[in-house]
Amino acid sequence: MGRTLALVGGGHAHVEVLRQLAEKPISDLDVALFDPSPSVWYSGMVPGVIAGHYEPAEAKVNLWALCQRARVRFFETSVTRIDAQNQRIYTALGEKHFYDMLSLNIGGATRQLPIMEGAFAVPVKPIGGLVDMVEERSQLTVSHARTAVIGGGAAAVEVVLALAHRWSNREGQLSIISDGPLLAGFPASARRAALAACARYRIQVREGQRVVRIEPGRVCLASGDPIVSHVAILATGHAAPELIRTSGLEMARDGTVATNESLQSVNQPNVFAVGDCASVVGGRHPKSGVTSVRQGRVLLSCLDAYARGQPLPKWQSGTEALALISLGDRRAIAARNGIALTGAWAWRWKDAIDRRWIKRYAV
Numbered sequence: 001m002g003r004t005l006a007l008v009g010g011g012h013a014h015v016e017v018l019r020q021l022a023e024k025p026i027s028d029l030d031v032a033l034f035d036p037s038p039s040v041w042y043s044g045m046v047p048g049v050i051a052g053h054y055e056p057a058e059a060k061v062n063l064w065a066l067c068q069r070a071r072v073r074f075f076e077t078s079v080t081r082i083d084a085q086n087q088r089i090y091t092a093l094g095e096k097h098f099y100d101m102l103s104l105n106i107g108g109a110t111r112q113l114p115i116m117e118g119a120f121a122v123p124v125k126p127i128g129g130l131v132d133m134v135e136e137r138s139q140l141t142v143s144h145a146r147t148a149v150i151g152g153g154a155a156a157v158e159v160v161l162a163l164a165h166r167w168s169n170r171e172g173q174l175s176i177i178s179d180g181p182l183l184a185g186f187p188a189s190a191r192r193a194a195l196a197a198c199a200r201y202r203i204q205v206r207e208g209q210r211v212v213r214i215e216p217g218r219v220c221l222a223s224g225d226p227i228v229s230h231v232a233i234l235a236t237g238h239a240a241p242e243l244i245r246t247s248g249l250e251m252a253r254d255g256t257v258a259t260n261e262s263l264q265s266v267n268q269p270n271v272f273a274v275g276d277c278a279s280v281v282g283g284r285h286p287k288s289g290v291t292s293v294r295q296g297r298v299l300l301s302c303l304d305a306y307a308r309g310q311p312l313p314k315w316q317s318g319t320e321a322l323a324l325i326s327l328g329d330r331r332a333i334a335a336r337n338g339i340a341l342t343g344a345w346a347w348r349w350k351d352a353i354d355r356r357w358i359k360r361y362a363v
């Protein structure tokens with residue numbers, strides 16, 4: 001009898017698994033994908049959707065159609081519980097499924113802050129909620145609302161600048177509040193380019209300010225200073241999905257699934273985990289879409305080797321990825337190996353890379 005493989009979450013790595021399965025099916029392997037949505041956002045293009053450069057549909061991969069092509073059963077539901085010991089998953093539809101092999105690619109959550117009742121705060125993850133909020137607010141003909149983006153990483157910078165571009169012809173003020181400098185860890189020239197872009201859009205930049213609470217109409221800082229804000233967008237960094245805590249899978253320090261270099265759980269060899277929900281023990285790769293994409297290239301080979309009882313290939317994180325950070329208008333920063341350059345050419349480069357990636361999974 002064939003073995004069963006449950007793919008949970010249609011993240012960047014699993015879409016590559018589906019593409020490879022469509023090209024080269026594995027005999028005797030009954031595969032199912034579980035995801036609450038029939039399509040998944042490609043995060044690289046999300047700032048462009050917010051800015052209005054792309055239609056939302058251009059930045060999504062159709063999971064349902066990919067499954068059809070790969071002859072994979074698609075369950076449009078979330079997995080609510082994993083029982084790794086007994087090889088079972090439970091879904092929001094009330095179903096229970098047994099698996100021989102499990103692969104997790106469920107992404108991550110946004111790190112939370114204390115939010116008082118009545119305050120309006122939207123996390124950047126899940127991305128659908130953020131895009132819906134922006135689309136709804138963009139329909140309002142008049143809005144004086146003040147919006148604060150909390151966070152100082154690449155996602156926070158891209159989101160605040162994309163909003164500034166989209167809402168450039170309306171009243172209301174945008175601010176970005178970061179507990180450290182903007183784009184810490186990137187070259188100084190990248191930071192300067194981000195600050196110059198914020199200045200051009202008249203975005204209020206508050207660096208070195210820790211947010212302690214979000215209240216209705218304001219964001220409260222550790223310094224005691226309140227900042228008037230009707231909408232707070234949380235780009236506060238990565239948090240592990242809750243599902244993992246009760247799964248029986250050994251966790252890394254950050255609460256993600258601890259795996260070896262073959263992307264295999266360190267305590268349940270028939271479970272694999274990739275992308276933002278996993279950490280390779282001893283690895284130093286960032287939690288990013290790029291990491292998930294790179295892991296997707298080897299994941300099916302690892303699963304296939306495990307199913308056949310053969311030695312598993314190892315994933316190598318590769319060289320430092322090129323970071324392309326969009327600046328609201330059609331310009332971007334390109335940064336790698338301590339060097340950062342800015343211009344419209346970098347945005348065109350990013351646009352070409354992103355469109356090529358999406359096209360690979362278009363059905």
Ligand SMILES: Cc1cc2nc3c(=O)[nH]c(=O)nc-3n(C[C@H](O)[C@H](O)[C@H](O)COP(=O)(O)OP(=O)(O)OC[C@H]3O[C@@H](n4cnc5c(N)ncnc54)[C@H](O)[C@@H]3O)c2cc1C
Nearest residue numbers: 009011012035043044078079106107275276288289290292
């Ligand atoms: C605004 C923004 C811009 C970004 N830009 C970039 C960028 O340019 N480059 C880059 O490398 N990274 C970028 N990132 C980071 C990137 O979004 C994440 O690192 C990446 O999405 C992680 O991919 P993943 O494959 O782990 O999962 P995801 O792509 O997050 O997919 C997870 C999937 O799992 C599903 N799922 C979740 N929970 C369950 C469940 N319980 N049961 C079943 N299915 C479930 C979800 O519906 C989703 O389809 C950006 C992030 C943001 C917020």
